[in-house]
Amino acid sequence: MNALVYHGPGHRAWEAHATPVLLEPSDAIVRIVKSTICGTDLHILKGDVPTVSEGRILGHEGIGVVEETGTAVTSFHKGDKVLISCITSCGKCDFCRRQMYSHCREGGWILGNKIDGTQAEFVRIPFADTSLYLLPPGVDEEAAVMLSDILPTAYECGVLNGCVKPGGTVAVIGAGPIGLAAILTARFYSPSVIIAVDVDDNRLEAARKFGATATVNSTDGKAIERILAMTGGAGVDVAMEAVGVPATFDICQGILAAGGHLANIGVHGIPVTLHLEKLWDRNATLTTRLVDTAATPMLLKAITDGFLQPAALVTHRFALADVMQAYDTFGRAAEFGALKVILQNN
Ligand SMILES: NC(=O)c1ccc[n+]([C@@H]2O[C@H](COP(=O)([O-])OP(=O)(O)OC[C@H]3O[C@@H](n4cnc5c(N)ncnc54)[C@H](O)[C@@H]3O)[C@@H](O)[C@H]2O)c1
Ligand SMILES: [Zn+2]
Ligand SMILES: [Zn+2]
Numbered sequence: 001m002n003a004l005v006y007h008g009p010g011h012r013a014w015e016a017h018a019t020p021v022l023l024e025p026s027d028a029i030v031r032i033v034k035s036t037i038c039g040t041d042l043h044i045l046k047g048d049v050p051t052v053s054e055g056r057i058l059g060h061e062g063i064g065v066v067e068e069t070g071t072a073v074t075s076f077h078k079g080d081k082v083l084i085s086c087i088t089s090c091g092k093c094d095f096c097r098r099q100m101y102s103h104c105r106e107g108g109w110i111l112g113n114k115i116d117g118t119q120a121e122f123v124r125i126p127f128a129d130t131s132l133y134l135l136p137p138g139v140d141e142e143a144a145v146m147l148s149d150i151l152p153t154a155y156e157c158g159v160l161n162g163c164v165k166p167g168g169t170v171a172v173i174g175a176g177p178i179g180l181a182a183i184l185t186a187r188f189y190s191p192s193v194i195i196a197v198d199v200d201d202n203r204l205e206a207a208r209k210f211g212a213t214a215t216v217n218s219t220d221g222k223a224i225e226r227i228l229a230m231t232g233g234a235g236v237d238v239a240m241e242a243v244g245v246p247a248t249f250d251i252c253q254g255i256l257a258a259g260g261h262l263a264n265i266g267v268h269g270i271p272v273t274l275h276l277e278k279l280w281d282r283n284a285t286l287t288t289r290l291v292d293t294a295a296t297p298m299l300l301k302a303i304t305d306g307f308l309q310p311a312a313l314v315t316h317r318f319a320l321a322d323v324m325q326a327y328d329t330f331g332r333a334a335e336f337g338a339l340k341v342i343l344q345n346n
Contacts, residue, residue: 027128032345057116063145162261170239264287318343
């Protein structure tokens with residue numbers, strides 16, 4: 001088969017690779033139908049994720065068709081159309097029993113990281129019974145791909161941990177795919193205000209389409225003053241950090257209302273300063289989380305019922321064999337107006 005292989009920082013190739021085989025009785029082999037590229041894949045290519053070794057097939061998102069199952073797999077059969085979760089879970093360990101699948105003793109985020117991933121014609125999925133989801137007939141395939149990572153990430157780390165409430169006020173800092181998915185799923189709870197913050201006007205325009213009630217371009221460094229002014233000086237009940245840099249974490253700290261929740265989603269590579277001298281009396285809650293994908297069944301149902309419509313996150317489509325070009329487009333997202341790119345395996 002062919003696959004997108006990481007060859008150290010800055011180097012990737014679409015090349016011939018051994019087709020995966022069953023290694024454990026709980027494995028399944030899935031033929032990829034659609035995959036996509038995540039911002040995290042770009043971090044890997046920069047060399048930011050040391051767990052990824054040279055020769056690794058990238059990708060932790062996608063849908064496919066079950067090709068073969070190990071003898072211990074009981075819930076899936078050859079020919080089933082499935083959603084691949086970015087988080088692999090054994091279903092049995094202490095963390096899995098607490099629905100903290102992201103910290104599964106034998107799984108967690110391993111696809112396209114510690115084991116070969118989904119930007120390939122075939123992928124091996126460990127613990128298939130508890131790491132795949134059956135897709136109902138007729139489900140929108142592109143919408144389903146958004147369920148592998150970005151929707152559960154935005155919903156669990158941002159909306160659930162941020163405790164978005166009816167009538168509440170929300171600010172989402174960073175309007176990339178994750179921030180936009182947070183705006184989309186925050187609306188489950190009918191907040192009265194959703195302020196999107198970004199430095200890219202195209203993304204702010206997208207944020208309005210996804211349900212932001214106001215936008216702030218933070219390029220001038222005055223986002224805090226402007227958001228405080230918009231909220232009558234009170235600040236917001238929920239500030240979601242969806243970028244992963246100190247500047248945006250600082251905005252979140254500066255706009256938190258009394259009793260507010262700062263829900264961090266972004267992956268941070270360098271330290272931030274926690275302003276306890278300003279926050280100590282704010283009755284504030286700070287949360288961090290690696291996506292667990294515990295909400296995936298609910299989100300899948302919301303999509304099949306038509307209640308959640310994430311397909312508009314898809315801006316570009318490529319054949320899987322053109323994944324090198326897809327990376328070039330996704331890597332220059334602002335220039336191309338790219339959000340999510342779909343890779344189709346024909
Ligand atoms: N916690 C988790 O489990 C988890 C899972 C997946 C992704 N993530 C992280 O979530 C974050 C968002 O992911 P994404 O794919 O949407 O990323 P992205 O890079 O596509 O989007 C980030 C957005 O932030 C904007 N931005 C950059 N600097 C800014 C600044 N100083 N002020 C305001 N806006 C700024 C960019 O214009 C962009 O629109 C990333 O850090 C990613 O690694 C976390
Ligand atoms: Zn991802
Ligand atoms: Zn486990």
